[in-house]
Every structure is written in C-alpha cells, then in structure tokens.
Amino acid sequence: MPAQNRPSSSGRSLEHPDRAEIRLEGVLHALSDPMRLQIVCDLAAVEGELNCSVFDLPVSKSTTTHHFRVLRESGVVRQIYRGTAKMNALRRDDLEVLFPGLLGTVLTAAGHQASRLGAPA
Amino acid sequence: MPAQNRPSSSGRSLEHPDRAEIRLEGVLHALSDPMRLQIVCDLAAVEGELNCSVFDLPVSKSTTTHHFRVLRESGVVRQIYRGTAKMNALRRDDLEVLFPGLLGTVLTAAGHQASRLGAPA
C-alpha cells in the first residue's frame, strides 16, 4: 500500500456533501426525526466527536446506522473512521455559514421542549 | 342557528393544535418540504393573512389543500374561513414563545439559500 494515500487511520472513506451542496430542506428533514434530533443534541452537548456506539438509542443497530447516514448525507454531521470506531461531529462551521443561527435556535428549542415535556414534575 | 355561536362569517371551523401541543419535530417536518417552505416564506413576507389561492404552486388544488393542512396541524399556520376564502397566517407568537428565534433563522436561511441557488446571475 502506497504511503501517499493513507488517511488518518483507515482506508475506508465516507461520502459527505460539499458545503455548497447542503440544502435547508434536507437539514430540516434530518432534524425532524426525534431519534436524529436526540443524536444532534448529544453531539452538541459534548463539543467534540462521539463514537457511534455511545448513543443509547431505543432502536436496533441497523436503524442507528441508517439515522447516522441521513445526518451525514444531509450535511449535518461529519463522520470519520478511527480504527473500528466511527466518530461523529457536527458540521458547525458549515451550517453556521449557510444558515446562521439555525443550529443554535433548533438546539435551544429542543432543550426548551425537553424541559417542558420531560420534566413537568 | 343561535346567534351566540356565529363565528366571523362561517359555520365551518378548523382544528388547530394548542400552543402546548406544538412539537418541534412536527414543525421541522412541516418546514422540510419545499412547497411548504415556500408557502411559509410567502406568508412571512406579507406580514398578514393570505388567501389560499394567491399561492402559485406547481401542484393541483388537492395537493395544495394537503400542504396547508400539514402546516395547520403542525401548528405553523392558523387558518380561518372568511366567506369562500380560507385565510392563512403564521402563528408567529406561539412559535416565538415555544421556539424563540427559530422561525426567523429558518426564514433567513431560506432567503440565503434562494439567493445562493436561484439568483447566481
């Protein structure tokens, strides 16, 4: 294997949309699923990248893979392989340039709604 | 018909979700369709209420009715009958209380994207 083509730690690569290809409708659709919105909130909370398997979602692994793919293909997250793990990170910069403030307001709104619905006690 | 129960000009009434019933996922989903996003942008542009038929959408009347229903049931717009016309208005106040800034950032983002994609000349 030629050393010229050695990404960080793996030969596997994942398709990501260019910044210019990200569409608002796609992003909104990606965020309109409760499972994916939860993922995005968790990602935003840690400010870094997260392994796929740290998310404790009430669905099967296949379904989890599906949701991460939707998030990646809509341009919301960036995914890279790091050994056997696949790390996920929000594309904060790209989203901020394309849709200023959008991510923030959605995350805030999700937080408000969670307080309103989940902690009425 | 008793005079006590006479709405503005019609006996027809439409179901709307309570403010407390509006869900973020539902709103995002409603906005994730290009047709509906266009409707919301148009509504936001005029600051008032708009007749259903002033929207020049490239779909049939039945489909238009469908999209307006989705917007109404998700809590994005309020609809009232005024004679034969059905007027539509954004539920700005409710959305602002529930999800502060969200509507604004989405509309701004839609505007940016429209400029970026539609008017590159």
Added chain:
DNA sequence: CAGTTCGTACGATAGTCATCGTAGTACGAG
C-alpha cells in the same frame, strides 16, 4: 333559483421512510 368560485373529501397510486433481522466486512488484539 342558477351559476361561479373556492376549497374539501375520497380514493388511488407511486414513492419514501423507519424499522428490523441476518449476514458480512474492516480493524485491532491476542
């Protein structure tokens, strides 16, 4: 009343989506 306009309801259809289980691939450790 008759006619027109505006919107609804219903049924149909083709497409997308969230979900699953199973089988498989990629990588690191022993």
Added chain:
DNA sequence: CTCGTACTACGATGACTATCGTACGAACTG
C-alpha cells in the same frame, strides 16, 4: 491466523406522504 468488536449492506415490511382526478359542499353574485 483467529477471535471479538464495530459498523455496514441487503432485503423485507409496514407506515406514511405527495401527488392526482373527480365529485361534492359552502358561500357569494346575479
């Protein structure tokens, strides 16, 4: 090389969705 872990690919399925056409209802205009 073998094993375990992490994630994927594939096929299936049931649910939802966007779309249409046609037929109907409600209100205004004569």
